[in-house]
Amino acid sequence: MENRFSYSDFENDLDSGKKKIIQSLRENGYAIIENFLSEERTIAMKEELTTLTNRLPIGRNDFEGYKTKRIYALFAKTRSFDDLAIHPLLLEVIEEILGMHQVLLSSPVGIEVGPGEVEQLAHRDDGSKLATFVCTIIL
Structure with missing residues (x-):
């Protein structure tokens, strides 16, 4: 497949x-x-993320990385990404995979990995008893 x-x-x-x-x-x-995402949309989103990350300090621990910037609660800081949270294709796929027609979006994060940053292994956050689905959009 x-x-x-x-x-x-x-x-x-x-x-x-x-x-x-x-x-x-x-x-x-x-x-x-x-x-x-279209090329124009990708450029606009990158510019918005750059504006936001320019105000942030660099990472603070081994897990987050010392050369990486993270924007937590992204939707609270900009409206530029709202439509992704309700994109029909993404929602329908998520609802079908989870078998639910009500989903809770949590942890929208913008991450800018700095040059020379140590790799972070792929992982999922532990502790959730709810069904989870991870969607990553890479600009």
Whole structure:
């Protein structure tokens, strides 16, 4: 099963795209959607993140990294990312995978990894008894 998709292939047929993404998630545990954001949108989002991260100190511990900046509660600091939280394709995939039609979005974070930062292993936050689904958008 393919696990890499181009958003432009199903932008006008989200149902078809949703089915392929869900199948990849179930078979492979992940799916990559390339070109999910337009180049213009990506540039605008990067500029907004840069404006926000320029005001922040660099990381404070081994876990966060000493060369990385993190913007916690991102939606409280800018409206530029709101539409991602309610994007029809993302919501439908999340609801289908979790088997729920009400989801709670938590921990929207912007992360700027600085040059020379030590790698952080892929992980998920422990302690949650609720079903979880992780969606990462890389600009």
